[in-house]
Amino acid sequence: MTAVAGQQPTAVDSSVAGHGAEEDLRSLFGQSTAVFASLAGPTHLLESANPAFFVTIGETRARTGAPLVDLMPELAGQGVIALLDEVYRTGEPYTGRDVRVVLGAGPHARESFFDFTYEPRRDADGKVTGIRVIGVETTQVKHAQRLMAEHRALVEQIARQAPLTEVLDGMARCIENLAPQEVLVSVLLADPDGRHLRHGAAPSLPDFYNQAIDGIATGEGVGSCGTAAHRREPVIVTDIATDPFWDDFRDLAERAGLGACWSTPILARDGSLLGTFAMYQRLPRVPQDTDLALARVFTGTAALAIERHHIEQAKAAADARARAAHDELAKVVQAERELRAEAEQRAAAAAELTARMRAAAAAQAATPHPEQCQLGGTGGCPAPAEIKIADSWGDSAWGCPTHVEEAIINVRSVFIASEELGGLAAYLRR
Structure with missing residues (x-):
């Protein structure tokens, strides 16, 4: 409403509402209006016209007995009067399609379009005495x-x-x-x-x-x-x-x-x-x-x-959320891969250090306290053996602070087993 x-x-x-779009189009583009006017003499004096013609030009100008250009001076600069002069002079009819005409002036000016015919009027001797204007306004079309x-x-x-x-x-x-x-x-x-x-x-x-x-x-x-x-x-x-x-x-x-x-x-x-x-x-x-x-x-x-x-x-928002979720998932997968690789590296290091501790434990039968670190791998470690470590299986080894720390980090159940407090102090001062 x-x-x-x-x-x-x-x-x-409800009957009005039911028309919907069709009714809107009718309101916008109603039927065109047919206009008729009879003009006399070379000045195109308006002798008669139908009501639609007067509605078209404006009720305030609805009168006969005056030249068309006096009733509608705006036509002079638009070629309309010149066409009427030509038809009156030659006696040849003229037909125009979708001709644009501006009616009125100033704030009341209105653009209009017409299909029209100018037909010469003749007397009994065939002489042109005037023009009949027959047109259909096509503005709405x-x-x-x-x-x-x-x-x-x-x-x-x-x-x-x-x-x-x-x-x-x-x-x-x-x-x-x-x-x-x-x-x-x-x-x-x-x-x-x-x-x-x-x-x-x-x-x-x-x-x-x-x-x-x-x-x-x-x-x-x-x-x-x-x-x-x-x-x-x-x-x-x-x-x-x-x-x-x-x-x-x-x-x-x-x-x-x-x-x-x-x-x-x-x-x-x-x-x-x-x-x-x-x-x-x-x-x-x-x-x-x-x-x-x-x-x-x-x-x-x-x-x-x-x-x-x-x-x-x-x-777009859903796509952005999907991209963000995908990126986050990729980060999680990458982090999981990195953690898995790190775990594998730790496992390998733990296995290697365990093997070193077992080898060191066997060597201690001959040398209970070696002078050099026993945890340095195949290349050996020249650092002094300061700290003794052991695991829950009873294997023990002597090492430098660096390799002892590596063993504590990577091998489960490894602990400092130095008989003297000096070994623990050496680890704490590493």
């Missing part, structure tokens, strides 16, 4: 083509995983170009907890405004966007200067030159909040059906882009 600020929201008729092209480009951007900021910025500019009247588009993104809204895209709003609303809370009465996010339904503020929802932001909006704000929540498929889509107006204004339809079409596109972005973010 759409809630107008300051009023209780009313339920939307032209806008439909542009919208579909822009929408297709946005979907392609999403499919190729373009950065979210790029997609949203392009979407905002597209809507600003397609809207029949000037609008300024803003997209805010919801924090994961849905309690705050962050800047997403707003190419035409001033930087100071974007910075000021970045991080606003979601809640009842927090502007149009905060309220729409809180309610999970559109909120239409037609006059910022008087609406209570804007009490805390009215001075900011005035500085930015904003008169109205229509905000629509962007919801995920599971109903969770993704952000808000807002259309700002320079002056107070009530949205037309085309405005609301445009908002619905592109709110769905924004939801697609944001959900895709969240999926990619989650995938």
Whole structure:
């Protein structure tokens, strides 16, 4: 449902909601309008016209009996009057397709497109007396083509995983170009907890405004966007200067030159909040059906882009965790290999030292206290034999402090067995 600020929201008729996207497209691209006018003489005096012609040129100019260029002076610089002059002079009809015409001037100027035919009118003698203008306005069709092209480009951007900021910025500019009247588009993104809204895209709003609303809370009465996010339904503020929802932001909006704000929540498929889509107006204004339809079409596109972005973010985070786990596992495996190699080295050293102790024990039968270290291996050790060690099997040997320490570290159950305290003192002073 759409809630107008300051009023209780009313339920939307289910038959209207059922039209969905098809109804939005009808609102945006309704049937074209056929126009007819009969012009007389070389000045192209407007003799008669159908109501659609007067609606097209503007009700304030709806009168006959005046030259067309006087009613619509903006046509003189667009080649329209020159074409009429040519048809009147040559008597040859002219047909144009998708001809661009700017109607009106200043802030009320409107770009329009027409398929039209200029047919010469003749008297009984065949002399050209005027021109019949028969045309069909194709503005909506032209806008439909542009919208579909822009929408297709946005979907392609999403499919190729373009950065979210790029997609949203392009979407905002597209809507600003397609809207029949000037609008300024803003997209805010919801924090994961849905309690705050962050800047997403707003190419035409001033930087100071974007910075000021970045991080606003979601809640009842927090502007149009905060309220729409809180309610999970559109909120239409037609006059910022008087609406209570804007009490805390009215001075900011005035500085930015904003008169109205229509905000629509962007919801995920599971109903969770993704952000808000807002259309700002320079002056107070009530949205037309085309405005609301445009908002619905592109709110769905924004939801697609944001959900895709969240999926990619989650995938990237999962990949990062997997890489970290793999790296950690590799470190553990390497450490285990190093420990195993060290253990194997210790086992080899222990076996070798045990063999030395047994050989030394056998040698002590002839020499109870040798002069040199008995633990130096095949190369021998010239250091004095200062400390006696033994193991639980009764083997003993004399060695220097260095080799004694090596034996204590690597061979289980080895202990210092010197009969004199001097042996222990020598080990402690090593």
